[in-house]
Amino acid sequence: MPDRPSNREPNVGGDPPRSRWSREQAAGIERTPETVAPIIYPPESTPAEDVHVWDTWLLRDRHGRVADLDGWRVVFSLTAPRDLLPGKRHDVAAIRYFYSRDGRRWHDGGPVFADDALGQRQWAGSALYDDGDVYLYYTAAGTEGAAELTYTQRLVGASGGTVTTTGSSLSIDGLWTHHELLRPDGEWYETESQSRGMIYTFRDPWFYEDPETGEVCLLFEANAPVPEGSDRCGGDDGLQEFNGAVGVAVSPSGDPMEWELRPPILESVCTNQELERPHVVYRDGRYYLFVSSHMHTFAPGLEGYDALYGFVADSLGGPYRPLNDSGLVVTNPHNAPFQAYSWMAFPHREEILVESFFNYFDFAGDSLDEIAHLSEREQRRRFGGTLGPTIRLAVDGDRTRVLGTLDHWHIPTSNESLPDFDVDDPAGAVP
Numbered sequence: 187m188p189d190r191p192s193n194r195e196p197n198v199g200g201d202p203p204r205s206r207w208s209r210e211q212a213a214g215i216e217r218t219p220e221t222v223a224p225i226i227y228p229p230e231s232t233p234a235e236d237v238h239v240w241d242t243w244l245l246r247d248r249h250g251r252v253a254d255l256d257g258w259r260v261v262f263s264l265t266a267p268r269d270l271l272p273g274k275r276h277d278v279a280a281i282r283y284f285y286s287r288d289g290r291r292w293h294d295g296g297p298v299f300a301d302d303a304l305g306q307r308q309w310a311g312s313a314l315y316d317d318g319d320v321y322l323y324y325t326a327a328g329t330e331g332a333a334e335l336t337y338t339q340r341l342v343g344a345s346g347g348t349v350t351t352t353g354s355s356l357s358i359d360g361l362w363t364h365h366e367l368l369r370p371d372g373e374w375y376e377t378e379s380q381s382r383g384m385i386y387t388f389r390d391p392w393f394y395e396d397p398e399t400g401e402v403c404l405l406f407e408a409n410a411p412v413p414e415g416s417d418r419c420g421g422d423d424g425l426q427e428f429n430g431a432v433g434v435a436v437s438p439s440g441d442p443m444e445w446e447l448r449p450p451i452l453e454s455v456c457t458n459q460e461l462e463r464p465h466v467v468y469r470d471g472r473y474y475l476f477v478s479s480h481m482h483t484f485a486p487g488l489e490g491y492d493a494l495y496g497f498v499a500d501s502l503g504g505p506y507r508p509l510n511d512s513g514l515v516v517t518n519p520h521n522a523p524f525q526a527y528s529w530m531a532f533p534h535r536e537e538i539l540v541e542s543f544f545n546y547f548d549f550a551g552d553s554l555d556e557i558a559h560l561s562e563r564e565q566r567r568r569f570g571g572t573l574g575p576t577i578r579l580a581v582d583g584d585r586t587r588v589l590g591t592l593d594h595w596h597i598p599t600s601n602e603s604l605p606d607f608d609v610d611d612p613a614g615a616v617p
């Protein structure tokens with residue numbers, strides 16, 4: 187492993203004041219021109235006609251830069267056959283990869299793993315390219331070999347991936363070894379049996395090397411245990427089961443397959459149950475922590491949206507304060523409230539770009555439950571199942587602003603300059 191820079195002491199896992207996303211902060215969530223993405227229309231084509239694509243992540247190097255493999259870049263996506271009902275995709279999810287030279291035209295590389303991956307199906311993660319090796323982090327959902335579908339979640343790392351490129355193609359192969367990395371400990375991170383409400387979460391591992399301290403971290407989505415009879419949330423049972431957390435593990439040796447749990451860096455107990463796909467963008471000496479969350483995972487008494495939420499701190503361990511006061515960074519327009527989900531932010535020059543998948547469109551209902559009552563044909567017709575337009579975000583300290591969008595699947599190369607933005611004609615967003 188390369189030596190770690192050590193400008194400062196490790197920051198994660200000491201005893202930082204645990205940051206909280208409070209009900210008071212979340213009560214300020216409101217659509218504004220700065221936070222609403224433009225409406226999405228179906229694209230003409232998708233690189234994967236036979237599969238639905240949702241959660242997607244970039245192959246990045248240790249420094250968080252998009253990996254350049256002889257001019258190619260790679261994304262990994264959760265995928266499921268297109269003829270399934272969209273709601274069933276989580277039960278059969280498998281990871282595929284796509285590669286591109288220009289960041290616009292993508293080629294389907296196929297499934298990454300044969301049938302040796304852990305879990306009954308694989309959920310989201312991240313990918314690291316280091317010294318010619320590919321490491322894939324994912325969530326093993328369900329227990330392999332179990333007869334019934336189960337919801338156990340474990341963080342897994344696969345090592346042994348190699349990349350071969352030619353002038354016209356790229357392939358990721360490997361004799362993968364799947365390492366179970368982490369399970370919830372029941373103290374900082376809720377186990378399945380401790381869970382009191384919705385399905386517990388322990389998933390979405392995201393590799394991150396702190397650029398200031400060199401500390402090697404794995405962020406993940408989790409829940410904080412709140413035992414019955416706790417006085418949290420004023421002792422209100424109905425609020426206590428909304429116990430989202432952003433978890434972290436560290437690798438003291440820097441080995442990408444060896445991790446030790448540390449306390450969460452953010453909690454949303456009494457506020458929200460799911461802080462999904464946590465990831466960090468470092469910018470101007472600040473750490474921007476992003477998560478996706480749903481309208482239906484906010485605790486009673488709060489109104490949030492399916493949206494990208496963000497927090498900022500001066501160090502990776504926190505303390506974090508919500509961006510734009512409430513935490514809301516990007517959401518869908520009110521007339522298409524479920525049009526995108528599972529946002530992933532990454533730096534690009536002066537801006538932050540945000541990729542997400544095209545979810546349910548042509549639907550202005552208040553809840554995704556209403557989708558379930560539509561005919562199967564209508565459910566399929568209204569599900570995008572491909573990447574949405576990439577969103578351009580301006581960031582200034584604790585404030586962010588949606589500037590506009592690039593095309594579906596347009597993930598610019600690092601040296602690509604984006605068109606100047608006409609400040610008098612922002613985004614076309616409909617708050």
Ligand code: FRU
Binds near residue numbers: 309527528
């Ligand atoms: C977000 C998410 C992830 C999970 C995946 C499962 O869209 O809930 O947290 O890994 O979907 O499909």
